[in-house]
Amino acid sequence: MLSVKAAVARSKGGPFSVEDVLLGQPRADEVLVRLVATGLCHTDLLARDQILPPGLPAVLGHEGSGVVQAVGEAVTTLAPGDPVVLAPMSCGSCRPCLTGHPMHCVSFLPLNLRGRRADGSTAYRDAAGAGISGHFFGQSSFADHVVAHQRSVVKVRADAPLELLGPLGCGLQTGAGAVLGVFAAPPGSSLVVFGAGPVGLAAVMAARIAGCTRIIAVDLHRGRLDLALELGATDVLDGGQDAVAAAVVELSGGGVDFALDAVGLPRTARAAVESLTTGGTAGIVGSAGTGQDLSVGLVQMLGRTVKGILQGDSVPALLIPRLLDFFMAGRFPLDKLIRPYPLADINQAVADATGGTTVKPLLLHHAEG
Incomplete structure (x- = not known):
């Protein structure tokens, strides 16, 4: 040994x-x-x-x-x-x-x-x-x-x-894989990310690569929000404010196409769903552990999709080299x-x-x- x-x-x-x-x-x-x-x-x-x-x-x-x-x-x-x-x-x-x-x-x-x-x-x-x-x-x-x-x-x-x-x-393929793979976010689409840690910031960088025109980051730490702006976010919001989902809807002009919860708490997952426009998709990639329940109004689910995403639903042998190429080109x-x-x-x-x-x-x- x-x-x-x-x-x-x-x-x-x-x-x-x-x-x-x-x-x-x-x-x-x-x-x-x-x-x-x-x-x-x-x-x-x-x-x-x-x-x-x-x-x-x-x-x-x-x-x-x-x-x-x-x-x-x-x-x-x-x-x-x-x-x-x-x-x-x-x-x-x-x-x-x-x-x-x-x-x-x-x-x-x-x-x-x-x-x-x-x-x-x-x-x-x-x-x-x-x-x-x-x-x-x-x-x-x-x-x-x-x-x-x-x-x-x-x-x-x-x-x-x-x-x-x-x-x-792990963390970077999780956020980037959700945006580039699961969402397949098209150019001109909008995205909000709850949690500007490594997973959320990877999603922000991937959204910029994908050509999203509105990228909103939500977090409690001002320094992380500033970093999100540096990495491609167009707007940031304080996650501690009341009715943060309503603020996302107002800022995006009616709700976003995609929402990513990189925190994994019931309130952030709910906010992700509530931030969507009709036809939008929310991805839940964060987890604070077992025993967490999500309560969402049934009317809010009409015309919307919620997906639980593990590790960006990626094929690591394909996504990791791709992200590395983006990094080497200065894009990630x-x-x-x-x-x-x-x-x-x-x-x-x-x-x-x-x-x-x-x-x-x-x-x-x-x-x-």
Whole structure:
């Protein structure tokens, strides 16, 4: 087994502990990846707080980018030295997977949140040899090296700046995939985004690429609203005001074509629906955890569509390289969202993210070989 540094969540709501973890060798259909950088996502904190599984202790993290170190004998599309971005796991054989919707895989939750491989095993053990939860979203990238199934590993172009790209595998593909794929927002259309965090700002950038002429961002933090304007929003609104949906309708001249809730609270999801014009579509991509109910008037649903969207309903092997090409062309400036931290400073990164001073913390790894 390989000894690697990892940030381990050991207690509900407690700090991450950076320690030595033992990592097994890749199986026939797996890949060993040396991590360069990993984004910190709100979902990692939901798992740390045990609002979501897996059980603790666990190596979390699911926005990793790095370099392939070794591949199993059944892997034919990847080789040592390949630059890669990691993405969630899918089964590859269910109806959604076979019809181009792997992020809506019927086994998505057990494959990505159980903390184990599909057969119940784990490649992760603590220094004493006891098994710990891993394989989080197909990776557990709060570690210097990971073992991931080949379906979770996306090869990217050779000149890719890997130190920036981890968030493409989750938050950024979620927001951008909703706009470019699920909505397929046409030029001249209008969009409101509730929540100007990484997911919402990715949606703003994607809307500008799509040619939306009115892009409204709603948030509680003035700094994030200013960033939204820099990234392409035409208008911003304070999310703390009363009747924010009515303000969107007035600002857009009768309601928007598309609304994206990147927060995941009942009030923001309802506001997304209430912001629509007739014929509009609302997408719910945020989640504050289970037990949240949405109440919407039936009349408000007439002529409107509401979709729950997981991971942008993307095919990561297609969308991630596409977003990278947009970034390299200066059209998807994801670097404006990012602040780097050493892995050892993960708890400071958490504090800055939850305090709203950092939009997207990026943990830098320094493992070699």
